[in-house]
Amino acid sequence: MEADITIIGLGPAGLQAAIHAARKKVKVVAVGKSEASSLNRAEVENYLGIDPTGGSEILSKGREQAKRFGAELLEEEVVKLTKEGEAFVTVTDHEREIRSKAVILAVGISRAKLNVPGEKEFLGKGVSYCASCDGGFFKGRPVAIIGEESEAAESAALMTEYASKVYWVHRQLRASEHEVNKARKANVEMVQAKPKAIIGEQSVTGLELEDGRKLDVNGVFIALGAKGSIELALELGIMPDPSGQIPVDGNCRTEMEMVYAAGDVTGMPWQLARAVGQGCIAGENAAKAVRARK
Numbered sequence: 001m002e003a004d005i006t007i008i009g010l011g012p013a014g015l016q017a018a019i020h021a022a023r024k025k026v027k028v029v030a031v032g033k034s035e036a037s038s039l040n041r042a043e044v045e046n047y048l049g050i051d052p053t054g055g056s057e058i059l060s061k062g063r064e065q066a067k068r069f070g071a072e073l074l075e076e077e078v079v080k081l082t083k084e085g086e087a088f089v090t091v092t093d094h095e096r097e098i099r100s101k102a103v104i105l106a107v108g109i110s111r112a113k114l115n116v117p118g119e120k121e122f123l124g125k126g127v128s129y130c131a132s133c134d135g136g137f138f139k140g141r142p143v144a145i146i147g148e149e150s151e152a153a154e155s156a157a158l159m160t161e162y163a164s165k166v167y168w169v170h171r172q173l174r175a176s177e178h179e180v181n182k183a184r185k186a187n188v189e190m191v192q193a194k195p196k197a198i199i200g201e202q203s204v205t206g207l208e209l210e211d212g213r214k215l216d217v218n219g220v221f222i223a224l225g226a227k228g229s230i231e232l233a234l235e236l237g238i239m240p241d242p243s244g245q246i247p248v249d250g251n252c253r254t255e256m257e258m259v260y261a262a263g264d265v266t267g268m269p270w271q272l273a274r275a276v277g278q279g280c281i282a283g284e285n286a287a288k289a290v291r292a293r294k
């Protein structure tokens with residue numbers, strides 16, 4: 001099939017890009033898995049003008065809006081992305097080929113997993129990968145932060161503003177001395193141990209460690225850093241930055257002409273507001289560039 005713009009990703013960045021581009025009367029096809037969006041599992045309480053709302057509801061309304069403005073949405077996964085002359089060729093797992101003049105990468109990030117029992121079962125019930133997203137839900141309750149690097153240090157320091165007690169569980173600290181001292185000064189208790197299991201019933205009640213100790217906590221924040229979903233960009237020849245994310249300029253342009261990127265894949269903070277803002281910028285600019293070529 002032919003399109004003016006192919007958007008890869010059906011999270012908030014991709015959907016907002018689809019809305020803004022489609023309103024400019026260019027043909028937009030957006031491909032991705034709604035369920036795979038980080039937002040699908042979120043309960044959002046920090047987005048302008050809305051009461052706490054389930055992320056899946058925001059996504060569902062966003063999909064309807066995008067379709068209303070004329071974007072075509074495909075619940076498929078992209079397995080290949082190449083450039084043939086002026087055209088970008090996107091191939092999906094349904095063996096569909098989309099040829100377009102521009103591409104917007106809105107593929108999010110995949111958060112590194114701890115891989116212990118309880119991690120999956122208690123996700124959203126005490127287990128979180130984002131202290132700045134979920135910290136507020138743990139006011140006055142004890143929590144553990146798991147990780148070695150600066151993401152863990154930042155999460156531990158942040159959680160001292162909410163939690164009654166913060167443990168920082170690590171094996172070998174790789175955060176800077178400054179960050180470690182900051183966490184210590186904020187009364188974070190350092191625990192050198194390997195996590196064994198996250199336990200609880202309806203929600204988290206504790207973290208078991210391999211040395212036999214158990215921490216009584218209601219929240220476990222896994223802060224092991226994150227890997228950008230950049231394989232598709234690499235196929236095109238776009239290089240990620242040292243932290244594994246896709247660099248963009250203020251217009252959400254990547255280093256390759258007619259390729260834009262938006263949302264978590266371009267960097268932190270990994271937040272809905274930023275994803276939506278960049279989706280708008282990428283959608284507007286890609287549409288403008290396509291129209292200029294017509």
Ligand SMILES: Cc1cc2nc3c(=O)[nH]c(=O)nc-3n(C[C@H](O)[C@H](O)[C@H](O)COP(=O)(O)OP(=O)(O)OC[C@H]3O[C@@H](n4cnc5c(N)ncnc54)[C@H](O)[C@@H]3O)c2cc1C
Nearest residue numbers: 009010011013033038042078107108133263264270271272
């Ligand atoms: C548990 C949790 C709670 C959160 N709470 C909050 C909160 O309270 N407030 C807040 O602001 N933010 C919160 N966030 C963060 C927020 O969800 C993200 O910042 C936001 O979803 C990023 O949007 P995105 O569109 O960049 O990526 P995502 O929403 O992750 O979407 C990525 C999309 O890319 C698609 N994709 C990836 N690879 C491919 C491929 N090869 N082919 C096709 N499609 C592909 C996926 O299918 C998906 O549709 C939370 C996140 C989590 C995990």
